[in-house]
Amino acid sequence: MEDCFDSNTPIYLQLVKLFTIRIAGGAWGAGERVMSVRDLAVEFKVNPNTVQRALSELERDSLVYTERTSGRFITGDVNRIREARKNLIDQEVAAFVRQMKQLGFERDQWMAMVEESLKKENV
Amino acid sequence: MSEMSIIEIHNLDKKFGTNTVLSDLSLNLEAGKIIGLLGPNGCGKSTLLKIMAGLTSDYKGAVLIDGKNPGQDTKAITSYLPEMTYLSGWMRPKDAFDYFADFYPDFDRVKAQEMLRQFRLDEKQPIKNMSKGMQEKVQLILVMARKAKIYLLDEPMGGVDPASRSAILDVTLKQYQEDSIMIFATHLIADVEKIFDSVIFLGYGELKLFEEVDQIREKYGKSVDELFREVFACSVSL
Numbered sequence: 001m002e003d004c005f006d007s008n009t010p011i012y013l014q015l016v017k018l019f020t021i022r023i024a025g026g027a028w029g030a031g032e033r034v035m036s037v038r039d040l041a042v043e044f045k046v047n048p049n050t051v052q053r054a055l056s057e058l059e060r061d062s063l064v065y066t067e068r069t070s071g072r073f074i075t076g077d078v079n080r081i082r083e084a085r086k087n088l089i090d091q092e093v094a095a096f097v098r099q100m101k102q103l104g105f106e107r108d109q110w111m112a113m114v115e116e117s118l119k120k121e122n123v
Numbered sequence: 124m125s126e127m128s129i130i131e132i133h134n135l136d137k138k139f140g141t142n143t144v145l146s147d148l149s150l151n152l153e154a155g156k157i158i159g160l161l162g163p164n165g166c167g168k169s170t171l172l173k174i175m176a177g178l179t180s181d182y183k184g185a186v187l188i189d190g191k192n193p194g195q196d197t198k199a200i201t202s203y204l205p206e207m208t209y210l211s212g213w214m215r216p217k218d219a220f221d222y223f224a225d226f227y228p229d230f231d232r233v234k235a236q237e238m239l240r241q242f243r244l245d246e247k248q249p250i251k252n253m254s255k256g257m258q259e260k261v262q263l264i265l266v267m268a269r270k271a272k273i274y275l276l277d278e279p280m281g282g283v284d285p286a287s288r289s290a291i292l293d294v295t296l297k298q299y300q301e302d303s304i305m306i307f308a309t310h311l312i313a314d315v316e317k318i319f320d321s322v323i324f325l326g327y328g329e330l331k332l333f334e335e336v337d338q339i340r341e342k343y344g345k346s347v348d349e350l351f352r353e354v355f356a357c358s359v360s361l
Contacts, residue, residue, distance in 0.1 A: 007346030010337035011317055042296045045289070046317045047157055050337065 011046055015054035016061075018044070023063055023074055024085035031076040034064060129154040129272065129304050130175065135184035137170055137328075144170045145182070146328040152304055154272070157318055159336075159347070160308040162325035163355055168308040169206055171325070172275045175306070176203040189272060199227075202271035206278050208258055212251030216244060216261050223265050235268035238294055242287075255282040263291060267298040274305040280314070288314055316347040324354055 005014050022028045034055065041048040055072065058064040063084055066072050075081065100110040130152040137145040144167045152158060160168050173179045174186055177193035188197040210219055216239055223230045239246060242260045250258055263279050279295075280288045288311070296318060299305060309315055316322070316336060324331040331354055336347055343350055 005317065007349060008340060008344040010340045012337055038297065041318075042293050044317075045292050045296070047320050047336070048296070048299070048301070049156070049320050050317075053337075 012050050012053040012057065015044065015046065015051060016057045019054060019058055020061075020063065020084055020088060023058075023081060024088050028074050030074055030078055030081055032074050034072040034074060127153045129189055131185070131187040133185040135171075135174070135182060135186060137167070137174065137179070137182040143328055145174075148184070148328070148330055150323070150330065150333065152306070154302055154304050156320040157299065157305045157307065159312070159316065159319040159322040160306050160325065161310070161312055161322055161347070161351055162331075163327075164310070165327075166325045167328050168325055169277055172203070172277050172306065172308060173205075175273070176201055176275050178203075197273075199229075200272040202227075202266045202269040202274045204262055204266040204274075204276045204279055206281070208262060210250050210258070210262065212249065214250050215247050216250075216264070217246045219250070219261065219265055220246075223268070227269055229270040230265075231268050231270060234298070235264050238264045238268065238298070241294060242290060256284060256287055259283055260287065260291070263294065267294060270300065272303050274299075274303060276305065276307045278309055279307065280309065280311055285314070292318060312351055313346070313348040319347070322347050324351065326355065 004018065005011060019028075028034070035043075037048050037051045037055070040046075040051045044051070055064060059066065059072075061084070062077070062080055063075050064072055065075060105113075128151040130150070132148055132150040135145050135148040136143070148171070160171070162168050170179065174182055175188060175193060177188075177195075177198050180193070186193055189200060191197050193201075214222075216235075220230075220232050220235050223235075224232055236246070239261075242257075242264070244253075244257060244260060250261065253261070259279065259282050263276075266274065266276065280291050283291065292315060295305075295307075307315065307319070319336050321333065321335045322339070323333050332350075334342075339345065339347055339350055345353070
C-alpha cells in the first residue's frame, strides 16, 4: 500500500476514489461492514479524521450508510454500485482519450494500438 | 481562548542568552488532532516541545496545557518523547517498563509488551546492546503506552530505517487516542505528512504557517513537503 497518493490532490478525495474502487470492484461487497476508521488509517497510513471525512463523502454518495447502533456498511443497492463502477470506467476512459490526444495520436491510431495490446495479452 | 483548545500559547518569547529562539509565538491547538511541527534544524521545535512538556520555565508569555501552566499537574497528562535518550544503558525494556509503571499511573504495560512484540524486540535485552533504531523504538513504546491527553514527540523517527518508519507510523496510528492531541516534530515530512490533520511551520522562532494538510493541497496544489521546501528555500540561501 506504499504511496499510491499524489501530492496535489487533497488526501480525502484520493481516499474517496480508492474506497470507491474497492466497492465497485467488489473487494468490499454489497452490504458488508466497512473496516474501522482506525484500521483504514493504519492500512493507508493516513490521519483518522481524513478517513472519517472520506467515509462521510461516500455516505453522501450513498455508497455507504451508517446504522446508528451497529456501525457503517456498504450499500446493499447493487444498482448504485454498478453506477459507481460505470462512473469510474468513464473517468478512466476519458483520461485515456485525453492523454492520447495530448500525445498527438489520431483516433484510428490509438484504437489500433489498443487492439494490438489486447491481442498481446490474449484478452 | 476557545474552550476547545487543549493547548494555548500566547505571545511566547524564549531566549538563550542573547539568542532569540521563539519570538511572540501564539497558537491554539485542539484535542483530537495529530499535528506536525515542522521547521529547519535550530528553528525552535525542540524548545517549544520542552516548554509544553514543562521542562523549561524561563520564558515570557503564557502557556496553558489543559488550562494550567506547565508543571507537575500537566506532566501527569503529558507523554513526552525527547530527542535524546534518557534511558540508562544497563536497563532492559523490562526495567524501563517497571520504571514507567512506578512513575505514571496511566502506563499500560500490556500495551507496551504488545508493541515490543510488534517491533520484534526482546524484553530482556539491555539497551546498551541495541542499535540506535531499536533504542528509539523502545522509547516510543514507553511514550505511546501511556494513556495521556497530550503526546509530544520530538523526532521519533530520526535514526530508523524506512521499513521501521512505516512500523512506527502503524504503532502511532494504532495507539493514538481519539480525544488526545499529538504533536509530532520531524524533518522527514514526506514520510509522515499524511498522518497529520494540520501542520505548523516554524521558521526561526516565528510561526510561518498553521494549516490543515488537505487545505494546503487544495490551496497550493502541493504536498506539505513541497510547500515546506518552497517556504524555507530562501532562508537557506540567506
